[in-house]
Amino acid sequence: MKFTKMHGTGNDYIYINGFVENIENLSELSLRLSDRHKGIGSDGLVVILPSEDCDFKMRMFNSDGSESEMCGNASRCIGKYVYEKGLTDKTEITLETLAGVKVLKLWLNEEKRVEKVTVDMGAPVLDASSIPTAFSQSPVVKSPLPVSDDATYEVTCLSMGNPHAVLFMDKIDELDLSEIGPVIEHAPCFPNRTNTEFVEVVSDRWLIMRVWERGAGETLACGTGACAAVVAGVLNGLVGRSATVQLRGGDLEIEWSEDDNRVYLTGDAVTVFEGEIKLDE
Numbered sequence: 001m002k003f004t005k006m007h008g009t010g011n012d013y014i015y016i017n018g019f020v021e022n023i024e025n026l027s028e029l030s031l032r033l034s035d036r037h038k039g040i041g042s043d044g045l046v047v048i049l050p051s052e053d054c055d056f057k058m059r060m061f062n063s064d065g066s067e068s069e070m071c072g073n074a075s076r077c078i079g080k081y082v083y084e085k086g087l088t089d090k091t092e093i094t095l096e097t098l099a100g101v102k103v104l105k106l107w108l109n110e111e112k113r114v115e116k117v118t119v120d121m122g123a124p125v126l127d128a129s130s131i132p133t134a135f136s137q138s139p140v141v142k143s144p145l146p147v148s149d150d151a152t153y154e155v156t157c158l159s160m161g162n163p164h165a166v167l168f169m170d171k172i173d174e175l176d177l178s179e180i181g182p183v184i185e186h187a188p189c190f191p192n193r194t195n196t197e198f199v200e201v202v203s204d205r206w207l208i209m210r211v212w213e214r215g216a217g218e219t220l221a222c223g224t225g226a227c228a229a230v231v232a233g234v235l236n237g238l239v240g241r242s243a244t245v246q247l248r249g250g251d252l253e254i255e256w257s258e259d260d261n262r263v264y265l266t267g268d269a270v271t272v273f274e275g276e277i278k279l280d281e
């Protein structure tokens with residue numbers, strides 16, 4: 001099977017051309033190939049497929065084999081992949097996902113290479129039961145979430161097609177995410193588990209964020225998570241509608257438009273290497 005390893009702000013996935021490769025059991029394959037010691041090594045697996053209504057369709061699997069509805073960083077990398085491999089000559093591309101249709105706008109440099117991509121992520125979902133969460137308050141803003149006998153965090157929850165819980169706090173560098181991340185991910189109030197963002201506010205245009213991803217653990221960046229951080233920041237009166245989110249893997253530019261209520265995500269898309277792997281060994 002041929003594959004391409006790509007990353008968006010350090011969030012790395014294995015990309016497979018589903019027009020050519022006919023692979024079964026994608027969930028098991030993601031679990032196996034994402035392993036950083038015994039596989040290719042990645043945060044998960046992304047398959048690019050034909051779509052009836054859109055230019056392309058994305059299926060995205062975390063490194064634990066679970067399938068997610070949406071991935072912001074992978075959407076940008078798909079934009080670069082399909083354009084640079086000649087699967088399309090469009091610079092505005094529609095992408096079918098489990099979270100609906102997303103529109104990718106490609107930004108080309110002078111050599112006609114894709115330098116960055118803007119994804120129209122659609123409107124954030126704020127209704128508590130649709131995220132889904134079991135919180136009775138809706139929207140879920142600054143709701144108390146007990147994580148141990150002596151610690152309760154205030155969380156703001158929303159869906160960007162996939163579920164997010166955002167926590168604002170200082171000194172996020174000092175956090176042990178491997179301890180607190182799984183507790184929130186599996187908290188009973190999140191029936192589908194959750195992605196969790198730990199966010200430090202620097203100014204009304206600048207957030208610093210670490211992320212614990214559902215199904216993948218701590219990653220260097222999460223596109224939907226960065227969008228969730230800005231939406232949650234606005235709901236808490238902490239940030240403007242247009243902000244830079246600084247992640248361990250780089251910066252993402254987020255705008256939650258006042259005009260159309262849609263969230264726009266802009267960032268890099270990078271090809272790391274191409275390869276071929278024997279699946280029967």
Ligand SMILES: N[C@@H](CCC[C@H](N)C(=O)O)C(=O)O
Nearest residue numbers: 068071072073162222223224
């Ligand atoms: N890294 C992604 C999100 C990937 C899926 C997520 N872990 C989930 O299970 O919802 C992004 O860039 O958005």
